[in-house]
Amino acid sequence: MKREAELQGLRDEVSRVTKEIISLIAERNDVARKIGHIKTEGSLPIEDEGVEDTLLKEVLADCERAGVDREVGNKIFNILVSESKRIQGQNTIQPVLVTPMTIASKAMELQRKGKRLVRLDIGEPNFEPPRAVLEACSKALFDLRTRYSETRGIPELIEGLIRHLKKRHGYDAKARETIVTPGGRYAVYTALASILKEGDRCIVIEPNWPAYKEGIQFIGARPTTIHTTLEEGWEPHVETVKESIRSNTKAIVLSYPVNPTGKIIDPRVFSDLVALANDYGLTVISDEIYTDYAYKSCASILESKANRFILTSSFSKTWAMTGFRVGYAVSSEDVISKMMKMQSLMITCVPEFVQFGALKAIESEAEIRRNSQAMKERIEAASKELDKIGGLEYYKPDGAMYVFPRAKRAGFDSSTFAMKLLEEKNVTLAPGSGFGDYNNCFRISLGQSKETIIEGIRAIGELIS
Amino acid sequence: MKREAELQGLRDEVSRVTKEIISLIAERNDVARKIGHIKTEGSLPIEDEGVEDTLLKEVLADCERAGVDREVGNKIFNILVSESKRIQGQNTIQPVLVTPMTIASKAMELQRKGKRLVRLDIGEPNFEPPRAVLEACSKALFDLRTRYSETRGIPELIEGLIRHLKKRHGYDAKARETIVTPGGRYAVYTALASILKEGDRCIVIEPNWPAYKEGIQFIGARPTTIHTTLEEGWEPHVETVKESIRSNTKAIVLSYPVNPTGKIIDPRVFSDLVALANDYGLTVISDEIYTDYAYKSCASILESKANRFILTSSFSKTWAMTGFRVGYAVSSEDVISKMMKMQSLMITCVPEFVQFGALKAIESEAEIRRNSQAMKERIEAASKELDKIGGLEYYKPDGAMYVFPRAKRAGFDSSTFAMKLLEEKNVTLAPGSGFGDYNNCFRISLGQSKETIIEGIRAIGELIS
Numbered sequence: 049m050k051r052e053a054e055l056q057g058l059r060d061e062v063s064r065v066t067k068e069i070i071s072l073i074a075e076r077n078d079v080a081r082k083i084g085h086i087k088t089e090g091s092l093p094i095e096d097e098g099v100e101d102t103l104l105k106e107v108l109a110d111c112e113r114a115g116v117d118r119e120v121g122n123k124i125f126n127i128l129v130s131e132s133k134r135i136q137g138q139n140t141i142q143p144v145l146v147t148p149m150t151i152a153s154k155a156m157e158l159q160r161k162g163k164r165l166v167r168l169d170i171g172e173p174n175f176e177p178p179r180a181v182l183e184a185c186s187k188a189l190f191d192l193r194t195r196y197s198e199t200r201g202i203p204e205l206i207e208g209l210i211r212h213l214k215k216r217h218g219y220d221a222k223a224r225e226t227i228v229t230p231g232g233r234y235a236v237y238t239a240l241a242s243i244l245k246e247g248d249r250c251i252v253i254e255p256n257w258p259a260y261k262e263g264i265q266f267i268g269a270r271p272t273t274i275h276t277t278l279e280e281g282w283e284p285h286v287e288t289v290k291e292s293i294r295s296n297t298k299a300i301v302l303s304y305p306v307n308p309t310g311k312i313i314d315p316r317v318f319s320d321l322v323a324l325a326n327d328y329g330l331t332v333i334s335d336e337i338y339t340d341y342a343y344k345s346c347a348s349i350l351e352s353k354a355n356r357f358i359l360t361s362s363f364s365k366t367w368a369m370t371g372f373r374v375g376y377a378v379s380s381e382d383v384i385s386k387m388m389k390m391q392s393l394m395i396t397c398v399p400e401f402v403q404f405g406a407l408k409a410i411e412s413e414a415e416i417r418r419n420s421q422a423m424k425e426r427i428e429a430a431s432k433e434l435d436k437i438g439g440l441e442y443y444k445p446d447g448a449m450y451v452f453p454r455a456k457r458a459g460f461d462s463s464t465f466a467m468k469l470l471e472e473k474n475v476t477l478a479p480g481s482g483f484g485d486y487n488n489c490f491r492i493s494l495g496q497s498k499e500t501i502i503e504g505i506r507a508i509g510e511l512i513s
Numbered sequence: 514m515k516r517e518a519e520l521q522g523l524r525d526e527v528s529r530v531t532k533e534i535i536s537l538i539a540e541r542n543d544v545a546r547k548i549g550h551i552k553t554e555g556s557l558p559i560e561d562e563g564v565e566d567t568l569l570k571e572v573l574a575d576c577e578r579a580g581v582d583r584e585v586g587n588k589i590f591n592i593l594v595s596e597s598k599r600i601q602g603q604n605t606i607q608p609v610l611v612t613p614m615t616i617a618s619k620a621m622e623l624q625r626k627g628k629r630l631v632r633l634d635i636g637e638p639n640f641e642p643p644r645a646v647l648e649a650c651s652k653a654l655f656d657l658r659t660r661y662s663e664t665r666g667i668p669e670l671i672e673g674l675i676r677h678l679k680k681r682h683g684y685d686a687k688a689r690e691t692i693v694t695p696g697g698r699y700a701v702y703t704a705l706a707s708i709l710k711e712g713d714r715c716i717v718i719e720p721n722w723p724a725y726k727e728g729i730q731f732i733g734a735r736p737t738t739i740h741t742t743l744e745e746g747w748e749p750h751v752e753t754v755k756e757s758i759r760s761n762t763k764a765i766v767l768s769y770p771v772n773p774t775g776k777i778i779d780p781r782v783f784s785d786l787v788a789l790a791n792d793y794g795l796t797v798i799s800d801e802i803y804t805d806y807a808y809k810s811c812a813s814i815l816e817s818k819a820n821r822f823i824l825t826s827s828f829s830k831t832w833a834m835t836g837f838r839v840g841y842a843v844s845s846e847d848v849i850s851k852m853m854k855m856q857s858l859m860i861t862c863v864p865e866f867v868q869f870g871a872l873k874a875i876e877s878e879a880e881i882r883r884n885s886q887a888m889k890e891r892i893e894a895a896s897k898e899l900d901k902i903g904g905l906e907y908y909k910p911d912g913a914m915y916v917f918p919r920a921k922r923a924g925f926d927s928s929t930f931a932m933k934l935l936e937e938k939n940v941t942l943a944p945g946s947g948f949g950d951y952n953n954c955f956r957i958s959l960g961q962s963k964e965t966i967i968e969g970i971r972a973i974g975e976l977i978s
Contacts, residue, residue, distance in 0.1 A: 059548070065541045066541065066572060070589070076531065077581060086519060103531060114535065127588055127592075128531060196637055233858075263858060372864055373864050394699050395838065400836050
């Protein structure tokens with residue numbers, strides 16, 4: 049009886065404290081509203097990372113003193129900050145943009161109606177997958193390799209990857225540090241999800257493939273974007289990256305050659321960024337999907353001094369196997385086992401017969417050379433054609449399979465331009481806004497034949513002038 | 514200047530309020546610690562759903578009054594409750610169980626060493642996929658259907674599914690209400706993730722496939738499990754389900770015939786549960802993957818009066834296509850578009866050539882009948898064999914591809930038994946603890962031939978007595 053009364057008393061206390069917390073949140077929201085008014089009047093930005101990070105540091109120190117779990121403090125802080133931002137920004141109207149998906153949907157709609165289009169929007173090489181891949185995949189099908197298989201990937205492919213990485217980078221991966229994923233995208237998503245918790249931050253150098261930022265946001269974490277410029281050859285400043293690190297920054301994404309610019313970072317800058325990551329205990333997520341389309345020396349995380357890293361890659365671009373949906377990742381055993389847990393929960397495994405195809409791809413070295421050479425020629429051809437257009441400037445790609453020109457004209461809107469190009473010239477491209485704050489740029493994919501690329505760029509030139 | 518001073522004042526206030534919140538959390542933790550001591554002394558359970566839900570209702574009402582977003586209140590409450598539980602339970606030791614994965618890993622290890630095992634642990638039919646599926650898949654490969662395709666699924670397969678569901682259930686699904694997924698597992702995961710937010714609750718009737726609970730927990734939501742018993746033929750009480758609904762309950766999973774019991778719910782109970790879901794605005798997630806292995810009338814959500822539902826299914830079991838990783842879901846346009854967004858972010862698309870195989874499966878009706886008949890015979894054979902074992906009792910499956918017997922002996926531990934069975938008899942099964950609080954039960958898969966099943970059950974009988 050006494051125990052029950054005591055329990056009831058304590059429960060009343062829990063209830064009182066909980067309600068006080070809610071009323072403090074309400075109070076915080078009122079203050080946020082006032083701040084919002086002042087910021088609107090003064091046209092000040094809603095986000096102020098410096099102020100926010102100072103407070104977060106204090107909060108985490110308070111947590112330590114009061115014996116509150118750091119993770120809990122971080123989570124609560126994140127909810128409070130998001131709520132404040134929502135309140136401060138709730139009257140600002142977001143502009144509706146023409147996204148790359150808008151262009152792609154419109155294009156597919158027109159194609160279904162029989163319209164011939166020059167599709168320079170999709171990041172997909174038009175090469176054929178190696179014949180040996182098709183044959184191995186088909187053979188495995190008829191051999192009934194059609195059952196559940198290992199979540200990590202079949203041992204044959206894991207061993208194949210280990211051999212491949214040893215040969216390519218001199219790196220000794222262990223089987224338990226390796227995973228086969230349903231596409232590079234899934235490798236990137238599970239890599240991010242294995243490192244980032246809600247409220248954490250991850251650095252992304254822009255312009256870049258939007259999937260990094262989207263993945264970070266889907267997890268409830270927050271991207272810190274580093275802006276680079278055409279003037280500086282899309283090279284990031286290590287100092288700027290350093291200044292952007294906050295107490296809850298956990299990772300940085302590197303992805304050279306970059307989609308959309310084709311930039312390959314200076315190897316010294318790469319190793320400076322790795323050293324910076326080591327200093328701050330960050331994990332480097334290095335997406336090396338375009339590594340076989342690199343036309344100057346391109347550093348790999350596997351040859352770096354990174355303490356914590358995740359390599360992600362895929363069979364999609366090198367061997368034109370986009371539709372096979374097979375990629376891979378290499379990291380520490382601990383990280384890979386977290387990624388495997390997610391893969392086991394959501395996917396079970398990558399189809400075994402697809403993996404037998406992928407195994408043959410690794411051995412298809414002639415195709416690597418052929419595709420790489422063809423892409424180099426396309427970069428040359430596209431550059432020569434772009435040079436004829438007075439209204440554009442661009443960085444000549446060091447690799448990957450895109451060019452990312454910028455319009456010289458002030459006020460150029462790449463979304464409007466992309467839509468007009470589709471409607472008037474039957475050519476598609478991806479507006480720059482999809483890759484960061486680059487609405488005066490657009491991405492031309494070099495996935496099509498040289499002739500098609502030249503045809504498309506000429507049409508762009510006509511519309512620009 | 515004045516504006517800046519004012520802003521600084523407000524920021525100081527934000528900082529003060531934030532720190533007060535942290536110190537209240539510390540206070541709440543202290544109280545939780547005291548409650549934990551009392552509960553430990555009195556051997557009381559840590560979780561008390563009633564108390565918790567009453568407080569949550571009050572908190573949400575407070576939020577409404579104070580103008581705090583309901584979602585924010587819910588999230589904060591969830592963090593506080595988890596933290597309290599962690600503190601209260603932090604000295605209790607969790608027993609280490611032999612999981613189904615432990616058995617499977619051990620079994621694979623032995624098989625690699627050349628040991629012949631009778632594998633009754635894996636939920637995978639040993640039938641061959643229809644020849645037409647293999648041929649269509651292989652043809653699509655050589656036709657170079659190896660590129661990116663629609664995230665939703667290729668139009669041919671979407672239309673095939675629509676025809677299939679119309680014929681089977683008289684249901685008119687629209688293309689935008691349908692999605693092809695990389696396996697039924699991914700359909701289940703994205704279904705859960707499209708409905709549940711962190712802290713929400715979802716009802717699962719046990720015993721059941723562990724992936725529902727794991728998916729709910731991965732999202733940060735909380736499963737409410739309904740315990741059913743062999744005595745009552747694994748039939749759930751609608752009243753019990755009703756009483757378990759909390760203010761943050763958003764969905765209920767139904768999955769008939771059930772893995773592992775083979776139970777098919779009474780169609781009236783099914784429609785009562787649907788009516789209950791309608792009354793409380795819950796989404797019914799109906800996983801109908803075993804629908805072609807049903808040997809008495811089995812209600813489908815597509816023929817029900819559910820207001821909000823998600824049907825999930827797969828090609829894995831009916832056509833023995835486990836390793837193809839292809840499933841599907843049907844729901845409202847709104848839910849499917851959320852699921853598609855996740856699929857687009859993580860997966861891009863299901864391999865196109867795999868989808869051409871799946872399209873042929875739908876047309877392989879002879880194989881449906883053949884596999885269904887074979888599974889029925891296996892259930893009969895397994896039941897006949899189990900009847901000979903005095904130490905076991907079981908519910909004769911109405912469908913699916915498993916039997917879930919219970920040991921009569923008090924203190925029977927299915928994990929120990931499974932390990933002993935593997936070591937002494939070279940037979941594997943899945944311990945009951947994997948499917949809920951059923952450590953005195955175990956699951957026998959009927960994925961193997963009749964002869965193998967009989968051989969395995971005889972070995973079980975020998976070890977039981």
